[in-house]
Amino acid sequence: MKLIFEKSVPGRGMEYLPKCDVEEVPLPAGLERASAPKLPEMSETDLSRHYTELNKNVHGVNCGFYPLGSCTMKYNPRIDEEMAALPGFTGVHPLAPKHTTQGCQEVLDTIRTSLCEITGMDDMTFQPAAGAHGEFTGVLLIKQYHDARGDSKRKKIIVPDSAHGTNPATAAMCGFQVVNIPSAPNGCVDLEALKAVLGEDTAGLMLTNPNTVGIFDENILQITRLVHEAGGLCYYDGANLNAVMGVVRPGDMGFDCIHLNLHKTFATPHGGGGPGAGAVGCKAHLAQFLPKSAAMEEPGHIQVRSFAGNFLVVVKALTYILALGREGIPEAAQNAVLNANYLMSKIKGTFEPAFDRICMHEFVLDLSQFKKETGVSALDVAKTLIDRGMHPPTMYFPLIVHEALMLEPTETESRETLDWAAEVFRQLYDLAHKDPEYMHNAPHNAQIGRPDEVQAARKPIVRYQP
């Protein structure tokens, strides 16, 4: 497929703007560009067709099954898009006088109240633009808390080795030393390992529950109590909230602050990698440390991005929450869990779950034995799934399972889709025993074959050059 620059023809373009109706003013001497930027020059016809062509080679959750573990690829409702596109929202300047933006404030107040109730928190900010951004904000609450108490000894954040890579990276960005603790054989927090590292230098613990192998840690109250007794705070990574929303509240599990991924649990679209929104909630003792915009609200607080955050994304999440309501929220979680267990039960007998027990909203397949038998890796299986029209599950995560494939179907999949997915996995299991070579070279029917990632890193070409 040609790049847009390869389709560009000098002199082509559209008249989107009228002629200037006031006198032009030249730039001050010495400030002019040396030469015009080489941006594409296209007619709208060709522009439109270029993006149509690009679009053909993209796969979204609204187009097909997308069981990416830990990403909660649930259907993105169209009504959410319609609401976020209302001119009454898109046309509002963030610094307009407050009496003219009461609708935006009502959106934020309403969603704050609902999400505090759902999560068991007392206050919440919507300023963070993504999950990792929310993690950063949440850990900064912990940092400010200890700084305010003059407790400078607390330099360590405890992170289980099953955690998402953003967790330790976030702790480091907040100036903390990361203490990794190994997981117990059942994938949960090893209580003895935790006790061994708790002390006067503990600032806090970062945890997700259910954890990254899809298991609810039944010792959660004990875990948060131990950390509190040591003087630390507990941060909840809300990536897996879809398993428990409306069924269990992080606040009731003993967490002091949390982040949510509105683009996972609350159905806002992923957009190919953003924009999301990483709402951060906290208990009352941390509320004073929440971020605020100096320009929009008041100075003197931390701030993680300009203005109030990804407001239109928040509108989508609010629309979703209002639609589901009191009964719909726990119903979504319960059926996410049911769908995952159902899919797992249909695949079992071929690929083996890493933990042969009831799971939460996602489960991990361990392909290490399968790889020994057939030579076919988790990567090969994932690439062959592409040929079958299914987006592959998450590969090689969490790190505590080898040759891992993590599947999260979500509640918005029908039984037929789950049955079909299980059948595809069963077929690939057989194929690996019959024709492993085919799978080593998959995908065969996609737009491209496997890309040479080594060359991409060694000889980086990161822009088009004419």
Added chain:
Amino acid sequence: MSNFIPSTQEERLEMLRCVGVSDYRELYRDVPSEMYLDGGLNIPEGMSELEVGRAVSAMAAKNHVFPTVLRGAGAYDHYIPSIVKYIPTKEEFLTAYTPYQAEMSQGILQSIFEYQTCICELTGMDVSNASVYDGATAAAEAAAMCRDRKRTVTLISAAAHPDTINTVRTYCYGTGSELRVIPAKDGKTDLDALKGMLGADVASVYIQQPNFYGQFEDAEAIGEAVHANGSMYIMGCNPVALAIMKTPRDCGADVAVGEGQPLGMPLSYGGPYLGFMATTAKHMRKLPGRIVGQTVDSKGQRAFVLSLQAREQHIRREKASSNICSNQALCALTAGVYMAAMGPEGMAQAAKQSMAKAHYLAAELCKIPGISLKYTGEFFHEFVTVMPKADDVLKALEKANILGGLPIEGGVLWCATEKVSKAELDKAAAIVKEVYAK
């Protein structure tokens, strides 16, 4: 029937049986009973789509949307072509995940590669990342990438956007790095003060061009002073202005960042926006965030992949310089479409007309006795007026459906873009004149 959950009651019972449990509670057997909620979430009942549409639309209706916007300060009301609004609504682009599986996502990866190329063209730089959250975080990430073991201090101009300063301050607080603010003089970074602040511990200097007050900074002179001290130079730029302005590369910047909202994103009460980051080849491996690279596939055809991932959090974990895991993909797509639709000519027009309209407005306002420009320097499309009776002026404008300039300390910060017609500007000036005639 339940919203967005296909399974019927019968199907659910069957599936529970397949799994080997009798009810949902059994699936949650590991949840201690004291925390298991059995109904009773204290939020309102769910709604049908018709009711939800009404409820949220009612909230939107409580906002006053101004057809004429004369306020900027980090959020700019540029004209957005229809096609730029439309393309990011296509379902595939909208509902896809991050393009980790390159074979299934060449469309996204190529669109990001094209966006990266356009940002390089605007800034004069060699490499751009796939975007970060916004201009303020781009500044903070740039400051972080410039720090090393010897040099850890960041200097930031007081003439930068207050939210940028506060965000950089927050990120510096996180890593325990020092941030010092360079004072402004007559609405611009005080070059003499800056020279006095440059020491062996300074990793980087950040200025905004044009700055928060709309003023053009002496970008090259500042760059020379920064480099003479062995520090790195970060310029926060307006991407529409760059269509006609000397590139940050030509001004000596090592890193160019900025707020990409003017590239096709509506005002949206502040978000989602877009942070762009670009740098020279020398510093490529320090750049945080996603980068899309070109390679070949197993058949030798051109292909695009997420590249240089060894910089990132999923590989380096606590050793990563940033925890950033995503970009603002759909906003980067929007920006790419805007830059392609407008092209170099269209963007130059948007820039020139914004500048022309702002100067026209400034001239008309300053004809009114009592109103004058606060700063003596040249400006792009924003300017500050000394304006007693600012409250009365803004109220009168509001009554006429015009969002006037932003009241700041010592004056009012006005903005005009290509979207505002001469007639609207004349109307605004006339209203202000009337307020002063009283």
